[in-house]
Amino acid sequence: MGLKILTEHINVPGIETLEVYRKHGGYRSVEKALKTMSPDEVVEEVKTSGLRGRGGAGFPTGMKWSFLAKPEGVPRYLVCNADESEPGTFKDRWFMEKNPHALIEGMITSSYALGANTSYIYIRGELLFVLRILEKAIAEAYAAGLLGKNILGSGYDLDLHVAPGGGAYICGEETALLESLEGKRGNPRNKPPFPAVKGLFACPTVVNNVETISSVPWIVNNGGAEYAKVGIGRSTGTKLISASGNINNPGVYEIELGVPVEEFIYSDEYLGGIWKGKQLKAVVPGGSSVPILPANLILKTAAGEDRLMTYESLADGGFVSGSMMGSGAFIVFDEDQCIVRNTWNYARFYHHESCGQCSPCREGTGWMEKVLHRIEYGHGHQQDIDLLVSVAKQIEGNTICPLGDAAAWPVAAAIRHFRDEFEWHIRHPKEATAPGAVYRGQLDTVTA
Amino acid sequence: MAETINEVKFSDEAMAEIQRYISHYPEGRQKSAILPILHIAQAEFGGWVSPEVMDKVAEILNIQPIEVYEVATFYTMFNLKPVGKHVLEVCRTGPCCLRGADQIIDLIKQKLGIEEGETTADGMFTLKPVECLASCGSGPMLQVREKFYENLDSEEKLDEFLEKMRQSEVEKPHHLK
Numbered sequence: 001m002g003l004k005i006l007t008e009h010i011n012v013p014g015i016e017t018l019e020v021y022r023k024h025g026g027y028r029s030v031e032k033a034l035k036t037m038s039p040d041e042v043v044e045e046v047k048t049s050g051l052r053g054r055g056g057a058g059f060p061t062g063m064k065w066s067f068l069a070k071p072e073g074v075p076r077y078l079v080c081n082a083d084e085s086e087p088g089t090f091k092d093r094w095f096m097e098k099n100p101h102a103l104i105e106g107m108i109t110s111s112y113a114l115g116a117n118t119s120y121i122y123i124r125g126e127l128l129f130v131l132r133i134l135e136k137a138i139a140e141a142y143a144a145g146l147l148g149k150n151i152l153g154s155g156y157d158l159d160l161h162v163a164p165g166g167g168a169y170i171c172g173e174e175t176a177l178l179e180s181l182e183g184k185r186g187n188p189r190n191k192p193p194f195p196a197v198k199g200l201f202a203c204p205t206v207v208n209n210v211e212t213i214s215s216v217p218w219i220v221n222n223g224g225a226e227y228a229k230v231g232i233g234r235s236t237g238t239k240l241i242s243a244s245g246n247i248n249n250p251g252v253y254e255i256e257l258g259v260p261v262e263e264f265i266y267s268d269e270y271l272g273g274i275w276k277g278k279q280l281k282a283v284v285p286g287g288s289s290v291p292i293l294p295a296n297l298i299l300k301t302a303a304g305e306d307r308l309m310t311y312e313s314l315a316d317g318g319f320v321s322g323s324m325m326g327s328g329a330f331i332v333f334d335e336d337q338c339i340v341r342n343t344w345n346y347a348r349f350y351h352h353e354s355c356g357q358c359s360p361c362r363e364g365t366g367w368m369e370k371v372l373h374r375i376e377y378g379h380g381h382q383q384d385i386d387l388l389v390s391v392a393k394q395i396e397g398n399t400i401c402p403l404g405d406a407a408a409w410p411v412a413a414a415i416r417h418f419r420d421e422f423e424w425h426i427r428h429p430k431e432a433t434a435p436g437a438v439y440r441g442q443l444d445t446v447t448a
Numbered sequence: 449m450a451e452t453i454n455e456v457k458f459s460d461e462a463m464a465e466i467q468r469y470i471s472h473y474p475e476g477r478q479k480s481a482i483l484p485i486l487h488i489a490q491a492e493f494g495g496w497v498s499p500e501v502m503d504k505v506a507e508i509l510n511i512q513p514i515e516v517y518e519v520a521t522f523y524t525m526f527n528l529k530p531v532g533k534h535v536l537e538v539c540r541t542g543p544c545c546l547r548g549a550d551q552i553i554d555l556i557k558q559k560l561g562i563e564e565g566e567t568t569a570d571g572m573f574t575l576k577p578v579e580c581l582a583s584c585g586s587g588p589m590l591q592v593r594e595k596f597y598e599n600l601d602s603e604e605k606l607d608e609f610l611e612k613m614r615q616s617e618v619e620k621p622h623h624l625k
Contacts, residue, residue, distance in 0.1 A: 075474075087541045087580040120472075125487065125525045126537075126581050129594045132622065161472040166483045166523025169579065183479035183515075185522040201477060244543040244584035251585045288542060288580075329584070331543050345542045349579050355522075 002256035003230055005218045005238045006211065010098050016133065018140040021101040027146060029109045029217035034154035037220070042113035046216060048224030050236035055081055055172070055209030056287060056327040058311050062224075067196040068114055069204040077205040078116040080107060080213055081177055082123040082130075085169040087288035087349060088329030091240035092210035094252045096123075096130050100137035104160065106213035108146060109220055111158050114206055118159045121210075122181050125165040134162045169353035173401045174207040176355065187357050188401035211240050231257035235310035239328050246334035248272035261285075261307040261314075262299050265332065278334040282417075285314050286326020288346050289406035291413030292339070293323050319413065336438050339421050343414040344372035350407030361404040364395040368411055375422060378429030385422050389415055456504040462492050465623040466508060479511050482519050486526055491593070491621035495535060496527035524578065532567040532574035534613050537591040541580040544587030548601055552588040553577055555606055572614060593619045 014020035021027070033042050047062025068076060080103065084092040096103055103121070111119045123131050138160055141147045149157045163181055165171050171180045175189035178200050199205025215237060219227045228236045235257040244250050247265070249272040255264065264270045265280065274280050283298040284290060300307055302321035307313055311325045333342070351365035368391055371384050392408035399405075415422060421439040425432040432439070458466065465488055469481040485508065489501050497505075497520055506513040520526045527535070538553055553564075556575055560568050567574040583589045586598035592613065600606050 084582050085580060088543050088584050089580075090582040090584050093582040118474075124582070125483065125523065126578075126591060128487065128622070129596075132594075159472075163472070163480070164484055164487060166486065166519070167525035167578075168523050180483070181480060182477070183482040183509075183519065185518055201474060242584060244587070245546040329543075331546070331584070333546065337546060342542055342545070345540075345545055349541055352579055 002254070002259070003238060004254055005227070005230070006095065006102070006214055006240060007099075007254040010095075015099055016101070016137065018101060018137070018144055021099070025221075026101055027105050027108075029220040030105060030112075030146060031152060033109045033112055033220050034152055034156050039113045039115055042109065042216075042220060045219055045224040046113070049215075049219045049227035050224075050231075050234060051212065051215055051219065051227065052235075052311065053209055054211035054215070054239065054328070056086065056289070058325060061208065061212055064196070064208070065114060065206060067194070068206055069197045070115065071204070075118065075201075075203050076114055076116045077200045077203055078107065078111045078114050078119040078213075079174075079177065079181065079200060079205055079207045080119070080121040080210060081172060081174065081207050082121050082127075082210045083165055083172040083177055084127075084210070084327075085124055085172050086327045086329060087346070088244055088284065088331040089242050089287050089327040090244075091242045091252045091328065093127055093130060094242075095214065095240065096127075096210060097133060100134045101141070102214050102217070103134070103210055104137055104141055104147075106216045107160055108141075108151070108158060110206075110208070110213050110216050111160075112156055113216075116206075117157050118161075120181060120200075121160070121162045122171070122177050123162060123164055124171070125167050128164060131162050131164055138162065168355075169349075170355045170401070170403055173403065176401065177207060178205065185355070187355050188403075190400055232308065232310050233312060235312060235325075239309070239325075241309070241328045241330050243271050243330045243332070245332035246275050246278065246337065247332045248275050255309055257310050259309045261309060264309055264330075265299075271330075271332065274332065274334050276334070278336065280332065281335045281337055282333040282339065284323075284329070284331040284333075284410070286324045287329035288331070288349065289402075289409060290324040290326045291319055291322070291409055292333075292342075292417065293321075293413075294417050297321050297417070298323075319409070320416075323413070335440075338376075338438055339414050339418040340372065340376050340425050340432075343411055344369065344376045346410045347372045347407065350403065354403060354407070358399040358404065360395045360398040361407065364391050364404070365407045367391050368407065372411070375425050378425070378433040380422075380426035380429070382426060384426060385415060385419065456493075456498075456500050458489070458492060458504070459624065461623045462488050462621070470509075478509050479515065482509060482511075482516065483523070485509070486516075486520055486523075488621070488623060490526060491623075495531045495533075495593075495618070496529060527576075530567075531576075532571050533618055534572060534592050534616075535574045535576050537576050537578045537581070539579070539581045539583070539587060539589055539591075540577040543580070543584035544589060547587045549588040552600055552606060555603060556610075559606075559610065573610075594622070595619065 009024040171186040176186040180186045195205040280295040347369040351369040395404045396408040469484040473480040502516040589598040
């Protein structure tokens with residue numbers, strides 16, 4: 001069992017109440033930071049920790065914080081991104097539902113570090129039941145003097161509110177989130193200006209993921225250097241992994257970064273292997289946006305080294321033979337899953353979720369969905385594979401926000417690693433569309 | 449001014465909740481509260497938001513009606529047409545499909561005799577497939593109002609769920625509890 005920075009007390013009965021949470025050391029970081037540390041000292045500890053954004057981008061949190069502009073007389077905001085919508089990702093929902101005070105503690109300590117006096121948790125609208133849990137916990141924190149005016153007699157004031165979204169994946173993109181928080185459609189903004197300079201209500205703003213913010217109390221309590229001792233290289237600390245798909249033990253796991261992928265999949269401590277005694281076919285290791293890898297490349301890098309659960313190891317080989325850590329959504333495919341169908345499913349998702357601002361994404365995601373649909377349903381054309389590659393290439397990098405890339409990458413990667421399976425669907429539509437049919441390397445053994 | 453055709457009136461509890469959300473934002477930024485207000489409106493007025501309801505929201509926020517329409521049409525949670533008593537928001541995204549979501553959606557269609565987006569003749573159910581609901585470890589799953597129903601991985605479990613819903617009243621809006 002590795003170190004549990006986020007989940008040590010998550011299964012304690014009543015941990016969602018202030019009383020039990022405090023009994024287990026809760027809110028110590030607020031006392032320590034507000035009474036014994038300057039805001040800059042907190043920022044320094046977070047920098048030292050090497051903590052990286054847990055929402056998907058993996059950008060160093062301390063550095064992001066240090067970019068925050070601090071003009072005289074202008075309010076600054078901390079906004080927590082709880083818009084968890086990346087397919088495969090459910091760690092933040094699980095964490096907030098079970099241990100709401102841990103996020104609230106992180107919000108207070110982080111807001112103090114950034115000099116914010118009003119902060120928001122923007123949560124996806126589908127999770128109104130989690131919003132109720134958070135609001136109840138926030139009310140408890142106000143009553144205990146942990147929020148509001150002059151927190152614990154420190155002279156620091158903070159108001160914390162929860163704001164629901166309305167059902168839009170794009171609002172996980174930080175500038176779309178800010179638009180949404182201002183009561184508008186979730187259209188991402190052009191950058192620059194970055195939120196650190198001009199964010200919520202045109203004021204300097206930091207947007208951080210739930211898990212990122214919830215890691216801050218441990219860092220303040222134990223020091224950034226202690227946090228940096230956990231993990232490997234630039235992948236410090238622990239990470240919540242949302243595990244789904246064809247495995248024996250789906251769920252959320254807190255791992256020390258550096259666990260070998262093979263151990264993670266097959267050990268009973270983690271996923272317990274592939275369900276129903278089947279074989280592993282592929283894994284999407286970081287949420288639907290990141291490249292899919294076939295079994296051999298998820299277990300070992302192209303150079304034959306063990307693949308590890310770190311930002312660097314999962315990305316080893318770039319997009320030729322690697323993938324990304326992303327949000328830590330680990331989606332496992334058994335031998336009976338169809339890659340073409342899955343790729344079409346994701347393409348439909350991105351088409352549905354494109355905000356429509358940029359034509360390469362608005363049109364391109366629709367084209368990809370349409371072409372993948374006809375391949376999956378036995379009407380593909382021989383040139384469709386190259387067409388998909390070309391459309392994906394023309395979306396990538398040509399849009400305001402990364403949704404375009406997120407739509408293009410899974411299509412490009414599926415074709416890169418499973419081209420035969422696409423060919424089979426096109427050349428042998430009758431076999432490929434038969435009920436329960438799955439490609440098992442029979443491309444050239446079946447005659448059309 | 450034309451006469452209001454359908455008078456839209458929020459309950460006192462709903463208005464209190466609306467004012468609470470408005471108070472979370474700086475002076476002059478009351479429009480920020482539009483999404484929580486639309487959720488309250490949808491829960492209060494039968495699971496959908498009519499143009500009249502949207503106009504009322506605009507009036508409360510002191511903004512133009514178009515500002516409400518453009519938001520309500522952008523976000524997928526707001527139903528712009530009347531819906532059945534229970535709206536089955538079934539996840540149709542990849543991870544749930546790996547555990548049988550496609551089959552569950554097909555079964556729902558068969559059993560209820562409706563297609564996606566349709567409502568049963570008795571007004572009991574609307575089928576609304578949705579994208580990932582952040583419950584990928586417990587798929588196939590669906591949402592009705594604020595509740596998740598997870599691990600619906602067999603016909604028996606689906607039947608049991610549908611029967612339970614037939615017997616259930618619509619969950620009261622949170623602000624009326």
